[in-house]
Amino acid sequence: MIAAQARTDAAHASAVAPPPLLEVRQMIKDFPGTRALDHVDLTVRAGEIHALLGENGAGKSTIIKCICGAQPATAGEVLIDGEPVSITSPQEAQAAGIAVVHQHTNLIPELSVEENLCLGEPLPRIGGVLIDWPEVRRRARAVLSPVDLDISPAQLCADLRPDQLAMVAIARAVARKARLIILDEPTAALLPREVETLFAQMRVLASRGVAFLYVSHRLTEVFDIADRVTVLRDGRNAGTFDKDKMDRKSVVSAIVGAETALRERHITPVADGPALLSVKGLHAARVNGVSFDLRPGEVLGVAGLPGSGAEEVLNLLFGRTRLEGGEISMDGAPLKLRNPADAIRAGFALVPQDRLAEAVLHGYSVRENITLPSLAQFLRERVLRLVHGGREKTAARDVIARMNVRTPGTETLIDALSGGNQQKAVLGRWLTTGARVFLLNSPTAAVDVGAKAEIYELIAELAAAGASVLFTSTEVEEFPVICGRVLVFSEGRIAGELHDEQVTEANIMTIAAGESLEQD
Amino acid sequence: MSKTDATAPAPGAGFDLLHFLARYGTILSLVLLIAFFSFMRPEVFPSMRNMFNVLNQVSILGIIAIGLTVCLVIGQFDLSIGALATFGGYVAARMLMEIGPANGTPMVVAGVVLAVLFMAMIIGIINGALVSYLGISAIVETLAMSFIVTGVILGISGSRTISPTEIPAAFKIIGQGNIAGIPNPVLIMIATALVLWLFLEHTQPGRNMYAIGGNKEASRLSGIPVKRYALVAMGICAACAALGGMVAAANLGAGRPQGVGETYLLNAFVAVFIGASTLRPGKFHVLGTAVGVLMIGVINNGLSVMGVPSFWQYIVQGVLLILALISASMMVLRR
Numbered sequence: 001m002i003a004a005q006a007r008t009d010a011a012h013a014s015a016v017a018p019p020p021l022l023e024v025r026q027m028i029k030d031f032p033g034t035r036a037l038d039h040v041d042l043t044v045r046a047g048e049i050h051a052l053l054g055e056n057g058a059g060k061s062t063i064i065k066c067i068c069g070a071q072p073a074t075a076g077e078v079l080i081d082g083e084p085v086s087i088t089s090p091q092e093a094q095a096a097g098i099a100v101v102h103q104h105t106n107l108i109p110e111l112s113v114e115e116n117l118c119l120g121e122p123l124p125r126i127g128g129v130l131i132d133w134p135e136v137r138r139r140a141r142a143v144l145s146p147v148d149l150d151i152s153p154a155q156l157c158a159d160l161r162p163d164q165l166a167m168v169a170i171a172r173a174v175a176r177k178a179r180l181i182i183l184d185e186p187t188a189a190l191l192p193r194e195v196e197t198l199f200a201q202m203r204v205l206a207s208r209g210v211a212f213l214y215v216s217h218r219l220t221e222v223f224d225i226a227d228r229v230t231v232l233r234d235g236r237n238a239g240t241f242d243k244d245k246m247d248r249k250s251v252v253s254a255i256v257g258a259e260t261a262l263r264e265r266h267i268t269p270v271a272d273g274p275a276l277l278s279v280k281g282l283h284a285a286r287v288n289g290v291s292f293d294l295r296p297g298e299v300l301g302v303a304g305l306p307g308s309g310a311e312e313v314l315n316l317l318f319g320r321t322r323l324e325g326g327e328i329s330m331d332g333a334p335l336k337l338r339n340p341a342d343a344i345r346a347g348f349a350l351v352p353q354d355r356l357a358e359a360v361l362h363g364y365s366v367r368e369n370i371t372l373p374s375l376a377q378f379l380r381e382r383v384l385r386l387v388h389g390g391r392e393k394t395a396a397r398d399v400i401a402r403m404n405v406r407t408p409g410t411e412t413l414i415d416a417l418s419g420g421n422q423q424k425a426v427l428g429r430w431l432t433t434g435a436r437v438f439l440l441n442s443p444t445a446a447v448d449v450g451a452k453a454e455i456y457e458l459i460a461e462l463a464a465a466g467a468s469v470l471f472t473s474t475e476v477e478e479f480p481v482i483c484g485r486v487l488v489f490s491e492g493r494i495a496g497e498l499h500d501e502q503v504t505e506a507n508i509m510t511i512a513a514g515e516s517l518e519q520d
Numbered sequence: 521m522s523k524t525d526a527t528a529p530a531p532g533a534g535f536d537l538l539h540f541l542a543r544y545g546t547i548l549s550l551v552l553l554i555a556f557f558s559f560m561r562p563e564v565f566p567s568m569r570n571m572f573n574v575l576n577q578v579s580i581l582g583i584i585a586i587g588l589t590v591c592l593v594i595g596q597f598d599l600s601i602g603a604l605a606t607f608g609g610y611v612a613a614r615m616l617m618e619i620g621p622a623n624g625t626p627m628v629v630a631g632v633v634l635a636v637l638f639m640a641m642i643i644g645i646i647n648g649a650l651v652s653y654l655g656i657s658a659i660v661e662t663l664a665m666s667f668i669v670t671g672v673i674l675g676i677s678g679s680r681t682i683s684p685t686e687i688p689a690a691f692k693i694i695g696q697g698n699i700a701g702i703p704n705p706v707l708i709m710i711a712t713a714l715v716l717w718l719f720l721e722h723t724q725p726g727r728n729m730y731a732i733g734g735n736k737e738a739s740r741l742s743g744i745p746v747k748r749y750a751l752v753a754m755g756i757c758a759a760c761a762a763l764g765g766m767v768a769a770a771n772l773g774a775g776r777p778q779g780v781g782e783t784y785l786l787n788a789f790v791a792v793f794i795g796a797s798t799l800r801p802g803k804f805h806v807l808g809t810a811v812g813v814l815m816i817g818v819i820n821n822g823l824s825v826m827g828v829p830s831f832w833q834y835i836v837q838g839v840l841l842i843l844a845l846i847s848a849s850m851m852v853l854r855r
Contacts, residue, residue: 318741320741339740339745340740340741340742340743341743341744341745343743344742344743345743350741352737352741357735357737358735358737358738358741359735359738359741360735360738361731361734361735361738361739362734362735363734363802363803364730364731364734368727368730368731372731372738372739372742372744373742373743373744375724375727375728376724379724384723385723385724385725386718386722386723387722387723387724387727389722429742
């Protein structure tokens with residue numbers, strides 16, 4: 001009876017949805033000190049386009065790496081067609097029918113399409129020695145035939161559009177018998193029209209039974225293409241939605257989780273008054289007519305997906321990238337910012353996103369790291385430019401005390417400090433230059449939780465002391481914590497402005513995805 | 521948290537041999553080498569006269585290597601220093617020959633020396649400009665420049681050496697005279713070392729150069745004109761190479777258009793890299809370079825007073841350089 005019942009259920013289920021191609025059961029991945037994946041389940045059916053969503057650090061990349069064998073999972077099962085498999089290398093992933101196409105496709109730009117399609121496979125030979133190029137071309141045409149691409153196999157990959165590159169990579173995966181293709185942010189570099197062609201091709205392949213696991217930040221696209229959505233948050237399952245149950249509001253709330261409680265916010269009210277920094281009609285490579293005012297004491301957030309122009313505004317204001325048009329003025333006086341030195345003179349300070357690569361002097365002392373931009377203030381005289389060591393040390397000590405940098409002394413190597421204390425020193429170096437506008441790009445990246453709170457507190461103190469802060473972060477949940485006002489960017493423009501209690505993760509993500517807020 | 525614990529030296533952990541060797545290993549080996557040679561040839565090696573001999577022998581190498589240190593501090597290589605040393609010696613001798621040895625007053629000689637230093641600095645600045653503004657690899661660019669300089673010198677000289685009779689005595693004093701018993705080349709080396717030590721360690725431009733060598737992007741974002749500093753560093757390096765070449769020509773009393781600088785090129789790199797594993801592992805600095813230069817001098821002098829065939833000098837130098845690099849890289853790996 002029971003067996004018969006189960007059979008009927010299974011038959012019923014298969015009529016509704018195709019059988020699972022990939023099943024991930026209770027996957028755990030531990031890194032030293034953190035659990036990146038915590039009992040995660042994921043099911044992808046044959047012929048399905050399945051989107052994987054989540055904030056940065058939610059575990060999306062980790063689960064992909066564990067599925068394709070780039071990293072071993074700590075625990076859990078991976079099943080293909082219901083059979084447990086063990087995948088520990090790219091070769092085994094290929095044998096299991098899994099292929100990964102990264103944002104920067106694994107194609108070599110300097111080689112032609114046909115050469116790329118042959119990579120890693122034995123080439124056809126004439127008499128076992130010379131490469132049989134006509135045969136290589138025939139094979140390349142056969143590989144490209146399932147997709148509708150208007151390119152010649154002899155073209156260099158460097159000459160192709162990003163969507164064509166993605167399609168070549170997908171075609172190669174299909175030709176190698178891939179049944180599940182994992183796309184890691186495939187549309188990040190694509191124009192809207194190119195996204196359309198890519199999606200059309202994906203639908204054709206899906207109708208033939210190829211499954212796609214699709215990772216993206218762009219919600220609008222996800223609703224457009226995905227048959228099903230799995231959301232991860234903090235390494236755990238936060239919801240799975242079928243196409244008919246996908247609505248923006250529930251997906252976004254699954255992604256962001258509970259909104260930041262008001263008591264966790266570090267926001268000081270801003271007095272009305274004239275703007276300190278005024279930006280009008282900023283134009284550059286990825287910025288399209290951006291204007292805003294920044295008042296003294298204000299912490300203004302600029303939010304947006306990667307490539308939306310939010311981060312670029314900080315780089316433009318610091319003279320890092322070329323400005324093509326627009327006006328920047330401080331206290332009403334227009335500024336010309338050709339390089340970081342100009343920006344520093346004008347009173348800007350930058351904490352770049354990548355602390356290790358762009359901010360810290362490795363192998364040098366905390367003192368040398370703090371006085372890096374301000375050595376000119378500690379000169380004994382202006383001719384030989386000898387540095388007054390005592391005054392320099394005193395200034396470094398002041399910064400260490402004000403920023404609460406925990407270090408044994410000024411001469412300790414910066415590398416010996418924790419990430420949070422390194423970042424406090426990097427932020428503190430700008431106290432010595434008398435900066436008035438702080439441009440902070442993900443200032444709490446790679447620091448521990450305690451140090452995060454301290455850095456928020458320091459930012460609030462800087463603002464309370466009259467400085468202005470322009471803040472951006474790859475972690476959306478930070479904006480409600482420290483920003484009283486947020487400009488949300490989309491495609492190089494300010495798509496929306498949020499104030500006070502409007503500043504929520506959900507609102508930011510909705511506007512960043514190119515949609516408008518509901519009027520409820 | 522755990523990361524801090526792992527990297528911070530545990531208080532009272534006792535003597536850390538690796539740490540000690542990485543810092544003081546080269547100085548220790550220098551002391552051991554001196555002790556060894558003094559023990560083997562007590563009547564010759566440790567004498568005052570021989571010590572000055574060692575210093576005199578390494579003075580030209582020292583001047584060139586200290587200049588090269590400045591270049592390596594900002595993370596650029598300069599392979600044109602050999603050709604520039606030849607250039608310095610030959611051009612100074614040639615200019616003095618054209619002026620006439622009889623007109624070679626000390627003032628004229630000083631003018632010629634300054635003019636040659638200026639010319640070399642211009643070549644170095646061209647090196648720096650090509651490397652930093654056009655982004656050409658410094659190794660290839662300075663190699664190309666060394667061919668050009670070598671070719672020009674061979675061309676204007678017709679491969680003819682300028683003989684001692686064509687060079688004024690006031691110039692030869694630079695390489696052959698002494699003050700209070702200390703040979704002039706040694707004094708010039710010490711002066712060069714002092715000036716560049718002060719420059720690198722205690723002036724704003726010098727500190728900025730170290731910052732550039734430490735992290736180019738962080739330096740640029742701190743308002744340091746990173747590209748311009750490549751011009752300054754390579755200019756200083758080129759001027760030091762030419763100065764070394766002039767001291768060599770004065771010492772020899774002849775202006776040779778070839779075969780002068782090549783001998784110093786590789787030894788200068790050896791000395792600077794031994795120096796980078798002394799006291800401050802992984803960093804190039806003048807004091808370290810001085811230790812490296814002395815080490816090369818002591819080995820060469822010591823082995824030759826012991827009557828050991830000269831091929832051993834190369835082998836011992838190579839072994840010591842590898843040991844020095846190993847100790848420095850172990851420190852860097854541990855960080």
